[in-house]
Amino acid sequence: MKPLAISHFSIVNSLGAGSEPVTGALRGRRSGLTACDFETVVLDTYIGQVSGLDQVRIRSDLGAYDCRSNRLAQLGLEADGYTGAVAAARTKYGSERIGVFMGTSTSGILQTELAFRRRDSQTGALPADLRYAETQNSFSLADFVQRYLGLRGPAFVVSSACSSSAKVFGNAARMMAAGVCDAAVVGGVDTLCLTTLYGFNSLGLVSRAPCRPSDVDRDGISIGEGAGFALLEKASEKPDQPAAVVLGVGESCDAYHMSTPHPEGMGAKLAMQRALAAAGLTAGDIDYINLHGTATKSNDASEDKAVFELFGDETPCSSTKGWTGHLLGAAGITEAIISILALQNDLMPGSMHTQDVDPALKCNHLLANRDARVNRVLSNSFGFGGSNCSLILATAG
Amino acid sequence: MRIFVEGVGLLGPGLNGWQASRPVLSGGEPYVATPTVVTASDRLPPAERRRTGIPVKLALAVGYEAFTNAGRDAAATATVFTSSSGDGETLHHICETLASAEREISPTRFHNSVHNAAAGYWSIAARSQEPSTSLCCYDASFAAGLLEAVAQVVVDGIPVALIAYDQPYPEPLHAVRAIGANFGMALLLAPQPTGRTFASLDVTLVPDEARPTCMSDAGLERVRASIPAARSLPMLSALGRSATEVVVLEYVGGNHLRVAVAPYR
Numbered sequence: 001m002k003p004l005a006i007s008h009f010s011i012v013n014s015l016g017a018g019s020e021p022v023t024g025a026l027r028g029r030r031s032g033l034t035a036c037d038f039e040t041v042v043l044d045t046y047i048g049q050v051s052g053l054d055q056v057r058i059r060s061d062l063g064a065y066d067c068r069s070n071r072l073a074q075l076g077l078e079a080d081g082y083t084g085a086v087a088a089a090r091t092k093y094g095s096e097r098i099g100v101f102m103g104t105s106t107s108g109i110l111q112t113e114l115a116f117r118r119r120d121s122q123t124g125a126l127p128a129d130l131r132y133a134e135t136q137n138s139f140s141l142a143d144f145v146q147r148y149l150g151l152r153g154p155a156f157v158v159s160s161a162c163s164s165s166a167k168v169f170g171n172a173a174r175m176m177a178a179g180v181c182d183a184a185v186v187g188g189v190d191t192l193c194l195t196t197l198y199g200f201n202s203l204g205l206v207s208r209a210p211c212r213p214s215d216v217d218r219d220g221i222s223i224g225e226g227a228g229f230a231l232l233e234k235a236s237e238k239p240d241q242p243a244a245v246v247l248g249v250g251e252s253c254d255a256y257h258m259s260t261p262h263p264e265g266m267g268a269k270l271a272m273q274r275a276l277a278a279a280g281l282t283a284g285d286i287d288y289i290n291l292h293g294t295a296t297k298s299n300d301a302s303e304d305k306a307v308f309e310l311f312g313d314e315t316p317c318s319s320t321k322g323w324t325g326h327l328l329g330a331a332g333i334t335e336a337i338i339s340i341l342a343l344q345n346d347l348m349p350g351s352m353h354t355q356d357v358d359p360a361l362k363c364n365h366l367l368a369n370r371d372a373r374v375n376r377v378l379s380n381s382f383g384f385g386g387s388n389c390s391l392i393l394a395t396a397g
Numbered sequence: 398m399r400i401f402v403e404g405v406g407l408l409g410p411g412l413n414g415w416q417a418s419r420p421v422l423s424g425g426e427p428y429v430a431t432p433t434v435v436t437a438s439d440r441l442p443p444a445e446r447r448r449t450g451i452p453v454k455l456a457l458a459v460g461y462e463a464f465t466n467a468g469r470d471a472a473a474t475a476t477v478f479t480s481s482s483g484d485g486e487t488l489h490h491i492c493e494t495l496a497s498a499e500r501e502i503s504p505t506r507f508h509n510s511v512h513n514a515a516a517g518y519w520s521i522a523a524r525s526q527e528p529s530t531s532l533c534c535y536d537a538s539f540a541a542g543l544l545e546a547v548a549q550v551v552v553d554g555i556p557v558a559l560i561a562y563d564q565p566y567p568e569p570l571h572a573v574r575a576i577g578a579n580f581g582m583a584l585l586l587a588p589q590p591t592g593r594t595f596a597s598l599d600v601t602l603v604p605d606e607a608r609p610t611c612m613s614d615a616g617l618e619r620v621r622a623s624i625p626a627a628r629s630l631p632m633l634s635a636l637g638r639s640a641t642e643v644v645v646l647e648y649v650g651g652n653h654l655r656v657a658v659a660p661y662r
Binding site for chain 1: 398445448481482483488491492493495496500501502503504507508509510511512513514516517518520521523524525526527528529530531532533534535538541544545547548549551552553568569570572573574602604648649650651652
């Protein structure tokens with residue numbers, strides 16, 4: 001594929017609002033995970049919660065979109081000067097030439113969960129203040145972002161569980177290559193809600209402690225919330241030095257099981273191979289791998305097999321979910337941006353909370369941060385339904 | 398973006414399969430609104446089959462109809478799934494459980510609640526590891542899916558199956574988001590003409606609003622207007638009549654899609 005310039009990006013999660021606090025937390029090894037006190041949830045687990053969402057006021061012209069998901073989206077759009085960067089791109093390309101491709105798994109489902117507690121005792125009807133199109137429907141996120149940024153190009157939501165906001169890079173690359181748009185706002189948002197907390201708990205996949213990716217005693221995920229956005233332009237038409245470039249996107253399906261990854265990591269391997277092929281690179285060109293690394297027994301084992309088969313036991317790899325938790329539909333964009341921070345800071349973050357790497361795992365799992373030149377990163381995102389996506393990001397020039 | 402159509406699948410109220418529906422969509426036979434006939438696919442292993450809801454059954458039925466018509470190998474073909482609301486029954490049950498004192502939701506229900514459940518079951522049934530995406534664009538979900546599928550065909554030079562489906566919510570969600578009936582449709586699209594090609598589509602995103610093409614039959618127009626996936630009906634009607642026709646699809650952001658349909662022989 002033709003390289004895409006990431007000319008601007010923003011990030012918000014439990015580590016803070018903006019790339020500065022997130023980089024600081026990575027360097028200082030401060031996790032955002034805390035004991036779960038979300039809403040009325042009674043579960044013995046840790047979560048990565050974004051502080052202050054209850055106080056966010058949705059921009060007044062978009063009041064109908066008010067919900068936790070869109071508040072978090074607004075925080076993300078206002079972080080790192082992102083909205084200003086898009087405004088400049090709007091002047092350059094025209095509002096109808098910039099696409100909006102968003103990933104989310106839950107969108108504003110929390111709003112509907114809460115509305116079900118307030119059903120009319122006589123009729124069973126939902127409260128009149130539930131705004132379905134603006135908050136519950138999966139598209140509400142892209143709709144909100146498109147309106148917030150004053151854009152008029154192609155837009156949709158990708159909702160493929162935990163690979164959603166990695167896959168949007170592929171959508172943007174195709175739309176730009178097809179000439180449907182000249183630039184794209186990609187990203188994703190997922191917020192804490194009862195469906196995912198109780199749902200992952202029902203599958204026995206939620207850790208009682210802060211998650212420990214690739215640890216011998218790992219016992220599941222910590223769920224978090226977050227938002228991330230990137231502005232993509234054609235690398236050939238971006239005169240200034242961009243933050244990073246996207247060299248490759250690889251997508252695949254496991255075709256194995258709805259909620260368990262292929263035990264040999266077949267689909268994961270295929271996604272990584274396709275990303276390398278799209279970038280015209282080989283495994284030896286990758287300096288660091290940001291793993292999907294959820295800290296479930298099955299994910300970390302199958303991902304390790306796939307990575308080992310392609311990269312062997314030398315390429316340093318780690319999971320940053322010990323910092324942020326698993327951001328589900330926002331995991332792809334969040335870890336793409338963490339990969340950019342790794343490129344910009346020459347920092348390979350070692351997996352947090354991990355004490356003893358599972359001896360059954362064969363890859364080079366980093367536990368401590370390593371300061372070393374990072375030119376190219378591969379970032380993995382895998383989801384329910386066997387949906388896999390790998391991205392290759394690199395320093396510009 | 399010009400691409401070639403090799404196969405169609407269709408299931409909707411009074412629309413029981415593509416071949417059976419062509420005379421109705423062409424106006425040759427009267428449209429009779431009867432409930433959508435949704436049956437479980439025998440392509441899934443029995444254990445998986447028991448777990449699937451109506452959206453998955455719809456997607457598999459129309460998908461396989463299109464593949465059979467096209468004589469294509471599903472294992473070797475990329476897919477684009479699109480739906481406004483995914484599995485509405487599952488969302489209802491989860492929200493009901495979470496609003497009760499006992500919040501234990503069933504693991505199967507949880508993994509079926511993801512928007513890409515149909516894509517996941519499809520990949521298992523078809524044994525396909527090819528790229529697959531699952532989109533949502535509210536009322537314009539079909540238009541968004543068509544745009545993505547066509548861009549993928551043109552840019553990557555590969556065949557792509559587009560599968561669009563919608564299921565009505567039960568009450569009380571039906572009152573806040575009414576979807577008319579169970580509906581699914583599929584299109585097999587290819588970058589070059591083949592022996593199975595019977596039409597071409599030329600799809601353009603146009604940056605202004607335009608009135609969408611409607612169905613002339615009042616009953617079919619009600620189906621089109623009340624189900625996001627059924628916004629495909631005017632295009633299917635043109636395909637069914639082997640007509641040369643421009644179909645306008647509503648999109649978002651003040652845009653519309655212009656779809657020039659032409660028969661290919």
